[in-house]
Amino acid sequence: MRKRKRAGFTLIELLVVIAIIALLMSILMPAMSRVKKQARKVACQAKLKQWALIWKMYCDENDGYWLNGEGQGNGLWWFERMMEMDEIVNEDMRLCPMATKPAEHGKIGSWAYEAWRIPDTDYIGSYGPNGWMCNLTAERVRSHNGAWGRTPADNYWRTPNVAGAWNIPMFQGQWWVDAWPRAFDQPPDIRDARMAIDDRPNTNEMERVCVDRHGGTLNNLFCDWSVRAVGVKELWTLKWHKGFNNAGPWTKAGGCNPADWPEWMRHYKDY
Numbered sequence: 001m002r003k004r005k006r007a008g009f010t011l012i013e014l015l016v017v018i019a020i021i022a023l024l025m026s027i028l029m030p031a032m033s034r035v036k037k038q039a040r041k042v043a044c045q046a047k048l049k050q051w052a053l054i055w056k057m058y059c060d061e062n063d064g065y066w067l068n069g070e071g072q073g074n075g076l077w078w079f080e081r082m083m084e085m086d087e088i089v090n091e092d093m094r095l096c097p098m099a100t101k102p103a104e105h106g107k108i109g110s111w112a113y114e115a116w117r118i119p120d121t122d123y124i125g126s127y128g129p130n131g132w133m134c135n136l137t138a139e140r141v142r143s144h145n146g147a148w149g150r151t152p153a154d155n156y157w158r159t160p161n162v163a164g165a166w167n168i169p170m171f172q173g174q175w176w177v178d179a180w181p182r183a184f185d186q187p188p189d190i191r192d193a194r195m196a197i198d199d200r201p202n203t204n205e206m207e208r209v210c211v212d213r214h215g216g217t218l219n220n221l222f223c224d225w226s227v228r229a230v231g232v233k234e235l236w237t238l239k240w241h242k243g244f245n246n247a248g249p250w251t252k253a254g255g256c257n258p259a260d261w262p263e264w265m266r267h268y269k270d271y
Contacts, residue, residue: 040097041214044173045227047093051127051171052225054082054089055160062135065159066170069134069147074118075177077147078129094125096173098213112191112211116177128208130169131180132241133157133223150180155241160223167246168239172209172220172230179208181240183248187232191264210235216268233261234271 059066071077082089095115102117102124115126134147135158145151160170185206210232211218217229220238230238236250247253250260251271258266 037098037215041217041219041229044096044098044214044219045229047096048127048171048219048221048227050093052221052227055170055221056225059160064161065135066133066157067129067135068137069131069140070137073148075116075123075128076118076121077178079118079123079125079177083123091124094127096126096213096219099126099173099175112175112213114175116175118177125177126173126175127171128174128176128178129171130240131178132244133160133170135159147180152243155243157223157242160225162223164239165223166226167237168223169209170221170223173211173213173218174209175211176208179205181206181209181235181244183236183240183245183250185250187250187262187265189262191262206235212264231269231271232265233268237271 055066067078067081069077071080099113099115101113102115115124116128117124131147131150132155134156136147136153136156140147141153146153146156157168160168162168182203182205185204187210188207191212209218212232213219214229217231219227220230221227233250236248237246238244239246245254250256256270258270
């Protein structure tokens with residue numbers, strides 16, 4: 001009997017198969033990337049829930065009050081206190097999964113996806129507190145009328161046990177180690193760039209927390225111990241301090257229009 005000749009793929013058939021595989025990859029890759037980013041967002045929220053337990057434990061042992069702000073600046077006033085709990089607050093705990101690489105001081109980088117580093121230390125992280133939570137000591141009120149010049153002293157919450165705690169930020173993702181946002185603070189002009197810390201004045205600290213880390217949102221821990229994602233424009237509607245106008249100039253209630261925002265923020269939801 002004659003042996004049957006084995007048929008193979010023609011060049012055209014191979015090209016068709018390769019084209020189909022390439023098409024499937026182009027469809028699947030963005031979906032896989034979205035799933036990966038969503039997983040990191042959930043992991044970030046899980047870390048903030050652990051922070052909720054840490055801060056609640058601290059407040060419970062401190063008559064319900066938060067940290068008093070005593071100590072050095074550059075974030076050491078809260079960070080070193082937490083480092084005393086080094087078995088719990090390890091480096092992994094301090095880093096959002098989307099921001100694990102520390103920024104180089106003085107270099108332009110991506111403020112959304114970089115961790116901060118406290119100057120002259122090896123301390124890094126990508127979360128930070130709302131500085132208006134400080135339970136200021138009488139000495140600090142007398143000498144500064146606030147924490148490191150952030151005034152007035154009457155604006156400080158001092159404790160999470162207050163009315164409206166669900167809308168009062170306590171701890172959140174941010175590109176610097178602490179922040180004292182104000183209602184009139186302007187949004188950052190550029191999404192993916194930042195200059196040296198020294199070029200960021202204390203008069204515009206909302207931009208320290210206005211980071212596009214999770215697809216137009218960042219994760220926040222609130223004073224009722226809940227954790228939720230907050231839109232980058234929604235930040236101006238939160239009650240950062242007692243006198244904060246959460247219907248201020250950067251809200252819909254305050255007359256802000258989509259065109260008023262920097263270009264990178266315009267397509268995000270308005271509040």
